[in-house]
Amino acid sequence: MSGSWTFGKKLAAAFGLLLVLTVAMAMVSYFALKRVVETKDQVITVTAQNLIDAQGMLVAMQGIAAAGRGFALTKDERFARGVDASGQSFVRSLQAVRQRSTSPEQLRLLGEIEPSELAYLAAVTDLVASARKGANIAEVVASFDSMVLPKYDLLNQKVTGFVSREQANADEQRRAATEIAASASNTVLAISAAAVMAALLVAGVLIRGLTRQIGTSVQHVRSSSAELQAAATQQASGAREQVTAMSEISTTIGELLTTSRQIAESAQRVAKVASETAEGARAGNVVVVNTHDSVNLIKRQVDVIAEHMLELGRKSQQIGGILELINELAEQTNILAINATIEASGAGESGRRFAVVGDEIRKLSDRVGGSTKEIRGLIEEIRSAVNSTVMATETGTKSVEAGAQRFSELAASFQRILALVETTTQVAREIELSTKQQTTAVEQVNVAIANVAQATKEAEAGTGQTLQTASQLASLSDELAKLVQSQAA
């Protein structure tokens, strides 16, 4: 994750680590000094004061003894008040020590001092009272030695013991403070060493990481500058080509402008011709309608002709039937004539006459047969002609129907042509208008192309500047790479 950190993050992390170590070192130093000071203060303010007050108690004890002995010797009341004053001083010192003492050992020792002091003060007070009553010196000295001195020694022992205890306590606290100070010094030294090591480590890591990262970035910059240089070179080439292309486009736009004007003029002529064509189409439509009526009339006439031809065919068939009858009669007549000739050949003279008649009848029947053949041929020709005529009329009828259908289609086509021509006229007018608008637009495009050409020339100049800047950036990246690599090495 640290690999993706920025320089600011890495530096902040390094300074943060050093700051933490410094703060830790300062905190350790602070608390160590505070502990040492507290220990010293304890030694100075409590233990030393206790020692001083203990010495005050010893002085007060000696003052009580001196004042008692002075009153016994002099009977002076000032010594008696001196006893009281020393006693009060002892009590104040004792109370002060008691107030500063917290340990059970101290309180126990102080508890043992207080009754000894009261016993000692009572012995001295009795000695003063005895002296005031007039006891002699010897008695006073004896009383002092027997009554006061043991209590003095006991009290002195107690106070001295307390002083010894406080002295030992002071020595112990001083040693503890010294140990704390030494420990704090060692801790500070360890933290300082750790901070130095951390600083060295962070510096090394930072230098190494930053060198590698900067080196990589410099390589990237070098590569990018090379690519930028190549792109700028290509862009410069493209810009030059673009300038050439824009020049060609400008020329083409000029030609397009000329062509658009010609198209507008042509569209105007087309609209005029289309209008004239529409007039012609309408006139043609009228002619087509009239021709269509004529064709329908022809169709009806052809139908009548076809009907007559069919009737003629039927009549010729009837004639054929009758002719068959005549032919049959002629054939039978011929046979009769032949048989008559045969009969006549055996009938003598009258038979010869009859044979002449029969022969003539046979000839007539032969002629009738020949005539019927001719008539049959003529009827066949008539039937063939009728059939041909019927077929021709049927073909004509179909042709007329097809013609009528085509004329209907032609009329419809004329209608469509008329509509299309009108549409063409409208479209031609729209084309004329659109072409004029297009001409205006082309003129605007021509101006825009000129502006673009100018901008392209400026872009070409800017591209050259970019190429130069890319070259400078490449040389700068090379120099920076050399610097980084030399530092890394």
Next chain:
Amino acid sequence: MNHLRLGRAVQELRESFDAVFRAPLSGELSPLESFLAIRVGSGRYLLRLRELAGVHRCPPIVPLPGSFPEQLGLIGLRGSLVAAYALAAFSGETPGAGRWIGLCKPHHGVGLVFDEVEGQVSVRADSIRRRGDASETHTNELVDSADGARAVIDVPSILAAIRNRLGTAGTEK
């Protein structure tokens, strides 16, 4: 054009008809001989009219059992029975429709059946030629006409052949 041609034909017909009846009847026999032009199968032949007793449409023929192949059967004609024989069988032609029958003279009870009557022709006697190699077809003569040579069927020869067959059949029986 056709009207003129027909008018002339009618005039010629009328004049020819009148001329025949205006001319005096000749005392001698005509040098011409009359034939009946017929068709048998695909062959065209002539029959002498003087050898025929009549020509009629052939009525339905009733076949006879056990008759020989040339005999087709019997027909009834004008109240008489006539034995019908196939002329094609005697002339060596393929039998056809057989629509006509010619009655032979002097045996009216024998008829020869043929296919078509094509007309009557009269030819001079010197235009009739003999042929020597057709005895089996009963045609020993040829007549030249406008539509080519026609063989003359020898009816007595056919009648002799029929008698011969009938005699043979009777002997066999």
